[in-house]
Every structure is written in C-alpha cells, then in structure tokens.
Amino acid sequence: MKKILLLALFSITLMGCNDPESVAAEAAQLRAEQHPDRTYVGVHNYYIMESSEHAAFGRKKELKVMYQDFPRYFVEKAKEWPKEDLNDASSYDLPRFQFAWANSSSKDEYESGLKIWSMKTDGTDLRLVTDATIGFASIRNLARSPNNRYVAWAGSGGQKGVYDLKTGKVSNMHKFTSPLDMFWSEDSRYLYFDDAINSYARWDSETGEISEIDFQIRTATVSFDGKRMTVLDFGVLVVDANTNEEINWIGVDRSLSMNERSLDISSIDPEGRYAWGSNPSFGFFFDIEKGTVKQMVDDFVPAQILGKDAHYSALSKMTYVTIVDRIEDKVWSWRAFSHGAMSGKGILYNGLANDGLWFKGSK
Template sequence: MSALKKILLLALLSITLMGCNDPESAAAEAAQLRAEQHPERTYVGEHNYYTMESSEHAAFGRKKELKVMYQDFPRYFVEKAKEWPKEDLNDASSYDLPRFQFAWANSSSKDEYENGLKIWSMKTDGTDLRLVTDVTVELVNGIKNLTRSPNNRYVAWADLGGYKTVYDIKTGKVVELSIAMSPLPMLWSEDSRYLYFERARNLYSRWDSMTGEVSKVDLKIRTEAVLTEDKIIKVTDAAVVGYNLKTNERLFVLSSDRSLSDKERIFNVKSISPTGRFAWGSNQDYGWLFDTKKQTVKQMVDDFVPAQILGKDAHYSALSKMTYVTIVDRVEDKVWSWRAFSHGAMSGEGSLYNGLANNGLWFKEGK
C-alpha cells in the first residue's frame, strides 16, 4: 500500500472515530433507531412521544341521543416534563384554537422536578400539548380551581387548602397570593389586569398584576362568571344574574323554575360561555340553558347533556375531567371521547381559555 493511501485511510478512520464521540451524532443515531423500532410513535425529546389513537364510544347515561364520532387523536406518553415544549405566548400557532388547561402529574418519578402536579394545556382538538409552568404542586395538596387571564399571560390556581398562586408565563414570575381557606372562586377582569378572589367566606380581594398590590373589595364574584369594565354576569346556585357595576343596579335575573323544590332547582353543574352570552345549570333531573342577550331560559327534563365547560355561543361543551376528554357539539348532537394520556394523575377540573379563537369553534374546518 502506498504512503498516500495509508494517509487517506488513517484520515478516514480518524473522522469516523470523531463522529462516534460526537454527542449530537450519537443522539441523532439514537433518535433514528427509535423511529425505526417504533414507527407508530412521534418522539418529543428522548423520553417522550405520542401516538395517534381512535376516539371511543361515549355514554352519558341519559336519553339524549348523540352521534358518536370516530377519528384519531394524540395520546401522550410523557416521562420527562423537563423535555416537553412549554407554552409560548409568541407562538401564534398555539392559539389558533381555543385551549384546555389542567393539572396533571405526568410521572411518579423520584426526581424532584418530575414528581407532582404541574399545569399543562392543549388545543380543544387534542393537539399541541404544552407544559405551562415548572411550578410543581404536591399531589396531596391537589388543585381545586384553575383559571387563565383573557390575554393568556397569567394562570392562577388554588390548592385544596385555599392557597392561591399566580404564574406569569411571559416572565416566569410566581406570585403567592393567599393562604385563605377558600379555594373558590377566582375571576379575571376583562383587561387581565386584576384577579379577584375570595380570601375567606364571603370576603373578597383583588390582585393587581401591574403593581402586585392586593386590596380588599366589595365585589362578590363567582368562578362561573364574566367580568367586563361595567358589568358582571354570574351563575349563582339557581339563577344567572347580571349587574351594572357603575350604578350597582341589577340588570336581570334568569332563574330556574321557582315552582320546583330547592333540590330540584339548584344546580350541581354550572358553566358560562367566554362572552357571557350563554350559561348552563343542571342537576340530576333538570337542565337549563340561559341566553343572557335574549333573556330566555330553556328548561330540559332528563333529555340533556351537562356542560361543565361551555364554549362560545354554546356550540361546544366538554366534561371538565380531563382523564378522558369528552366534547359535545351541541348544535349537531355529536360527541367525541378519547384517552389523551397514557398514564399519570389528574387533579381538579380542566378549564377553557382562548375561547374566542377560530370564532369559538373547537375543531378546524374539515377535521
């Protein structure tokens, strides 16, 4: 072998060995191997992936006939939350549909970061799962209430003991508001500046997101409410009530049937649409759909689907338990139900935000 050939061979061997020691090359090869071994998986980082699985049959145990829809939705397998993409306010593609947010413990790992509840979010069609915050809440404390500011920037939650926290997605800042014994209610102002909350039984305060100040207020709020500059519409135990905040005048009361007994007319399921136009109340026997613009009440007996989460114009609703996502098209009487998560533990109830995106429709046209 000539001297020139020996030099070229040694150079080639050296390049090959260098490639083997290159972490990026090794990672790329490992990723390619995983993809070849599990073609049904779409990997998100080294330890996480999702598969596309068909939706399932959904039954509400009521007379209401719904057409069960079957299509593929993502099922998420998240072992390392640290590797999962975070919600990014600058990523417009994340906000082209309304979104659900929820508290989920994705792993029972002994790793301090991975163990415990975190806030997550995804689009209403099940795509674009995002980690909202690194803040971890112990499972034993749980999360009772979860709400998002109208500008999507702030997420607030209360644990079972009433301890309230606000997380600023833009800056990563965490604000601890209260150790009060009341986990409910919490309500954002329309401009996202103020978070109103109950600090104790029938005693209310307001957090100012611009100054950080907390002050006492007289405004009585509910979680199932919409607050604008001059008006509040809220769902009470058996009615929907509107108030003019500037004049302190009651604008309207839309009540469940007053001829019924208290047990029959009090709601155990309540919700309100993002604009406050529609509200829902129901119990085991009766359901009521309230139109606050037309000032009408539609009463249903047994033949109805409860709406723990109500979308714009009451077109869509969802069950608030996110273990299985269940969505109802209330206009066309369709239902989708799918298991979005392979494992982990949920706490509390999911909620809707960014509810006016895509004109309030929860699925894109043609899907």
C-alpha cells in the same frame, strides 16, 4: 430494545463518531425505525395517534359517536416537553384546555408533582404551562386571564397563586386559605377571588396589591363588553362591571324545591351570552342576551365547560377528554394521556379563537 440501542451507539463510537449531536441523531433515527407509530418529543417523551372511543351519557341525550385519531401523550420527562409560549401564534389558532396533571406516577418528585398543562381543543399541541405548582397536594381550580398571560390556581386548602407567562414570575397568595372561586377582569388586570368565608378580594397584576371588594365571587363568571355575568345557585346575575349595578336576573322556576332548582353543575360561555346549570332532576339552559331560561327533564347533555355560542361543551375531567357538539349532537371521547394523575377541573381559555369552533374546518 435497550441492548439494541446500546450496541448501535457503541458501534457509532467504534467508527470514530464521538460527536454527541451525531450520537443523538443516530439514536433518534434508531428509535424512529423501531417505533414508527411514535412521534418523539425529546429523548424520553412521545405521542401516538389513536382513534377516539365510544361515549355515552345514559338517559340524558342521544348523541352520534364520532371516530377520529387524536394524540395520546407519554411524558416521562416534563422538562423536555415544550412550554407554552405567548409569542408562538400557532398555539393560539384554536381554543385551549388547561388542567393540572402529574405526568408520572414514579417516585421522582418532579415528574410526580402536579404541574399545569394546556392543549388545543382538538387534542394537539400539548404544552407545559408552569411547574410552579409542584408541592401542592391538589389543584382544585384554575383561571386564565383573557389575554392568556396569567394563570391562577387554587389548592385544596384555598391557597392561591398566579404565574406570569411573559416574565416567569410567580405571585403567591398562600395566606388566603379558604374558598376556591376566582375569575379575571375583562382587561386581565385584576384577579377576583374569595379570601375567606363571605369575604372577597382582588389582586392587581400591575401593582401586586390585594384589596377587599363588596360583591360575591363565583368561578362561573365572565366579564365581557362592560358587563359581568355570574351563574349563582338559582340563576344568572348580570351587572354593570364598573358600577356593580344589577342589569338583569334570570332565575329558574321558583316553584321547584331547593334541590330541584339548585345548579350543582354550572358553566358560562366566553362572551357571557349563554350559561348552563343542572342537577340530578333538571337541566337549565340560559340565553343571557334574551333573558330566558329553558328547563329540561331528559334529552340534555351537562356542560361543565361551555364554548362560544354554546356550540361545544366538554366535561371538566381531562383524564378522558369528552367533547360534545351541541348543535349537531355529536360526541368525541378519547384518552389523551397514558399515565399520571389529574387534579381538579380542566378549564377553557382562548375561547374566541377560530370563531369559537373547537376543530379546524368546523362550521
């Protein structure tokens, strides 16, 4: 293939066409003719469309497997890939996933370094968010501000940073090396995080100042409509976001043993109306608005990521994207990336777009 391409380019030169743009255009046309199944993004990158695959959740739930085509990405040169752009409205017409991914396993330090990426929940519109995380051995947690402008990350040692998509500025908080939990205020001004064992702080995006706070931080937290909803070890706490006064506590059955009622997996929807918690024995679905919790033994699907109104959920590991329609009991699973390595958990942001529906044309 390389020989054919070189001969083609050599022929173009012999014909007197030395214009680099013309050479590139001819090369692109040749690639397209040789690989009609590929859509090229830059010179070295492309994606193909492949059908989703079978997905099973064992005894937990019978789901209808859905088959449709999704993009599978081949990214060799990340700098050639489009970056997420706050001014591009077309990127925000669906909710989006965000994740840490080293796009290549090659020896190239840049390509094999962890970078933060995003894509729509239907698998389209892959974007490079930032490469400021190159050098981190792992990214354990991510948090995106409600206005989509700020992306925060926490490394395996608890080192934290924030990237501003509007200015390109990176704010490092590497001196805080311990737990990984963090979430954003409803107005996107403050990033709340744990800065030591049983010690919590907030970072001010306007001033850059860091100050201590007196309430517990958990990643499964949403600040919405003046309230803060947090999934804790044994239930959901609702407080006034301004005064921190408790509004409601929705706890699981206290007659259960500690292991049976501990929420090993937890998630909360973008408006804080619903939450999920589960362990090997039980699943718990919280209707936060009604103040109720439903306990399930079988016939449930764990929700590591929960969409608006709990309509959709996803697994947080983005190596294989797995999405469940919890209303219609459908599941999609596809391999979105040809190679490279994921680190940590994927998250959902821009979750209220398209009325929270993860596919266009959904009802």
